[in-house]
Amino acid sequence: TLLVGTVFLVIITTAVVEGGFARYIAEYLDVIPMRVCIVGGGQVGRSLAERLEDRGENVVIIDNDEATIERVREAGYTVHIGDGTSTDALQAAGAENAKIVVAATGDDDANLLISQLARSKFDVETVISRVNKSDNVDAFENLGVRTISSTLATAWALDNAIERPALSNWMTELERSGDVQEIEITAESIVGRTISDLGDALPDGCLIALVGRDGASQVPDGSFELEHGDHITVLGRKEAVKQALERFHPHD
Template sequence: FTHNERLFLSAVGPRGIIPASVATLFAVELQALGRPQEAQLLAGTVFLIIFATVVLQAGLARQIADYLEVSPMRTIIVGGGRVGLSLAERLEQDGENVLLIDLDPDAVEKARKRGLRALEGDGTDADVLEEAGADDAKTVIATTPDDDVNLLVCQLAKTTYDVESVASRVNQPDNVDAFESLGVHAIDLSMATAWSLENVLERPSLSAWMNELGRTGDVQEIEVTATDLVGKTIADLNAEIPDGVIVGLLTHRNGATEVPTGDHELRDGDRVTFLGQTDAVDRAIKRFHPHE
C-alpha cells in the first residue's frame, strides 16, 4: 500500500470495538454497584459516538479518497441514453468507477435513480469535463446519437486531458475514419448490429452462450502483474486458475493475440482474458493481477 492508501484506510477503517468492549465492561461494573442510570448513560453515549463516527466516515469516504488521490481511475460516459445508461450499469457491475454526463436533467435523474453517479452538463464543454474529473480519467466513452458531439468529446479527451483510452459510438459508417484518425476506438453502430444479427442466425449456440455469459458471467482482460507467474506455462498454472473460469485469449506485449494452449508461457507485460463465472473471474484477477 502507498502512503496515501494507508492514510485513507486509517481515516475510514472500522473502529470502535475496543471502546465498545470497555464501555460494556464498565457498564456491567456500574450495574453491580447499583448505579443502573450511570451504566445506561455510559454505554449509550459510547455507542452513539461510535454510530455517528461510522456514519460520518461512510459519508465522507469518497471525498477523502478523491482528496488523497486513491480513488479508482474514473470512466466517464458522455450520453445518458439507452446505450450510455446500459453501458454504465454494466461497467459499474464490473467494479468500475463510472460517471455519466448528459444535458438532459431527466436522463441524469434516471441514472441517479439506478444508483449511478451522473452529472448534468454539456460533455463537449471543457469545464464540464474538468468537473467530471477528466484529468484523472482512464477512459472516456461517447455514446450520444450525434457523431459531431461524439467526435468533439473524443478530441477533448485525447488532446486536452490525454486520456489513455477513448471510445465512441459511431452512428454513420462514413464517420468511422474520422474517429480512428484520432486514435479513438470507433464502434460502428450499424456494423455492430449486423454482426449481432449474423451471430444469431449463423452461430446460434455461440450467440446464446455469449448472451448468457453477459447476464450471469464475466469476461475480463488484465495485465499479468504477479511476478511469480512470469515464466510459467498455462499448464503449470492450471492449479492457480479457479474452477469456473478459462483463459480465453493471451495478448503479448508486441500486440500479438492468440488462443493459448498448455505450452504457452507467460511473459512480462502479457495480458490474459478470463471468461467464466463472475466470482471465479474475480478470484483469477486477484491472483494474476494483485493490488500493487
C-alpha cells in the same frame, strides 16, 4: 442497444489493462481511482456504467437531458449535469483526471466533438466513441479515437444469431452472469508455467481465451508458457473471473 453496450465493455476491458483491479488498489491505498467519464446517459451509457462499476471503476455519466438524468440517478450512478460537447462541462465532470472518456450518445457529430475535446483539451490517453453511421468511422480514427460501430455491432449480432446460434446464446448468457477481464500477470507463482500446468490456479468456470505479449495477441494452446507482464483475457462466471484476477495479479 444492449449489445452495443456489451461490445463497448469488451473494448474498454482491453483498453484498461487492470480495470477490474481498480477497486482493490483503491481500498489498499485509500485513494479514489481515476475516473471513467461516459458522455450520454442513455441505455448504452447506463449499461456500460453498470458493468464498469462492478469492476471497481469510478464512473461519472454526463448528460443534459432532464429525463435521462433522472433515470441515471434512479439507477444509482454518479451524474454530472451538462453538455458533454462543452469544455466547461467536461472539466467540471473531472475529464482532466479521467483515464478514459467514452462518447456514447446517439449523435455522431456530438461524439466527434466530445472526442476532439477529450484528446486536445484534456489529453485523455484513451478515448472511445460510439459511431452510429459506419461512414463516419474514419473521421474518428483520424483523431486516434477507438470506435465501436453500432451498425456493424448489430449486423455481427444478427449474423451470429442466424449462423452461430450457440455462440449468440452464450454471448447473451455472458452478459447476464459472466464476465471478461484482461489481467496483467504479476504473480511469481504463475510466471513460467504453461497453460496446461496451471491446474487449480485457474478457477473452475473460466478459461484463458487470449494472451497479449509485445503488442501481439494469440490464442494459447496448452504448451504456451506464461511470462511476467503478459496480458491474459479471461472469460467465464463472474466469481471465477474475479478469483483469477486475484490469483494472477495479487496486490501486495
